[in-house]
Amino acid sequence: MAAQKRTSVTKSKTTPKKKAPAKRKSSGGIKTPWKLIIGLLLILLSPFYYGYVVKAFTSTWQWIKDIGEDPHYRTYKSFNIRIPNKYHIHGIDVSYAQGKIDWQRVKNMEEDSVRISFAFIKATEGLITVDPYFKRNWREAPKMGIVCGAYHFFHPEKNGVWQARFFLQNVTVEKGDLPPVADVEKLYGVKPEVMRKELKAYLGHIYAQTGVRPIIYTGLSFYADYLAGYFDEYKLWIANYHQPHLQIAEKSNWQFWQHSDIARINGIGHTVDFDAFRGDSLAFQKMLVH
Template identity: 65%
Template sequence: MPPRKTSPGQLLKKREVATSKPSAKSKISKNNKAVKNIGANVFRWKVIAITVLLILLSPFYYGYILKFFASSWRWVSDLGSSSHYRTYQSFGIRIPTRYHIHGIDVSYAQGKINWPKVKAMKEDHIHITFAFIKATEGLLTVDPYFKRNWREAPKVGIRCGAYHFFRPKKNGLWQARFFLQNVKIESGDLPAVVDIERLDGVAPAAMRNQLHNFLNHVQTKTHVKPIIYTGLSFYKDYLEGYYDDYPLWIAHYNREELKAGANTNWWFWQHSETGKVNGINHAVDFNVFKGDSLQFERFLMR
């Protein structure tokens, strides 16, 4: 039987069917591409995951985050408060900002101080310009860190003043002599300071009598009125009206302003006792000077 002839139309259909069916090679190629795409996606996600992990573990990331939240918290904590009394994160306290000359006072309680670090510390315009340094107490005690602080602080440009912790039960004249035996006050220093903040069991009048003897002797020897340091309540109770012509350094903490009275002759205000300063490993008292830079210069010894 002769073979059936294939018509041209049937032949065309067979060719179309043959070309429409994918070859084995085509299937393998597509599978390889899919596998490669999956591998590339997995690799990409691994890179992203490792990058995120490295960022999260980076100290720079945490430093940035902590700084952001600290700044945000400071903004929230200061919300609604006076713009002239704000928190300074690096110093760890709120500081009255109406004043432009800031300082600290130190004693053995602050330990060994790195004065270059103290001088270098700054946030906005706040930096340490002056320091009151404890020298003596009563008739026998010399602060163990006085000589070092008195020598090292001026080397970095900090203006210094020495203070004596006054004991009302002890003779005021002898205390003044003891103080001046241990402190050499020179040009450029702040005037001598007497720290009187307790009665030690004596009558107020007896305390004032011995304090008067101390002040007179120091003024005679230095030719400048000493500064009187005291707390606001102690001043109001025992000193007000008796020493109005002496410059005062008054302690009154955590306030926007020192409300000691318009006629009070105060020039220094100790506004905090919990400050932080680079180079000092313990809390430190913070102070401001009431006047401007020219007044501060005139306040120094000649």
């Protein structure tokens, strides 16, 4: 065994070893350059990237939820109502019924670009009633950048001029406001022609004192029965609930549509009327008092 080992050693000394081929320097090969790695990390960690992913996911999920719904009249979960989507300027109208309102939360609420841009606020009613929350709402809502207009709940059985004077004792119409509103919904036992006479007197006095032509608010059926054709020079705010389209002639002079009376709004403890403006942002600006 010893001899064999020595022979093996001797052979190994005399047998020349083959040189291993020289290793070629890598020019990059399949290795990922460090700059590319850093670039990918910056993209993946970017808030813009995640914002894009979240937006894509949200849009897809909304599309799935909307299957089977009218694409032009879908449900907005946070507002708890269906909203016609051809309108881009949305608002609410409030009174003492909504209690104390946190207008900051109202302003911050948004779902899929739907947000509160304007508010009609009840000021007065008849000849002696001032809404107990009017002054607070009229002061606080504009601080949040919400455009406001004041409305008077009109009583046809009472003198129209006196009601207008009472309204103006409590409301100062200023530049940047929405025009004042006459809310007329009932006859209160008087004939339609009496209602129209007193309403015309009310509207005329407001216009004479402020230089601003008021808006008329009413329900769709009341308008059709008693007002259509009599006050065509006045812009209209029509109530017609839970419909994908306002059921009124396009040629009518309506500008606002109160399409729901059961909306849920952050910062308000009771259901709220929800409104849409007919035009675009330029038309809305032209609507304001100048």
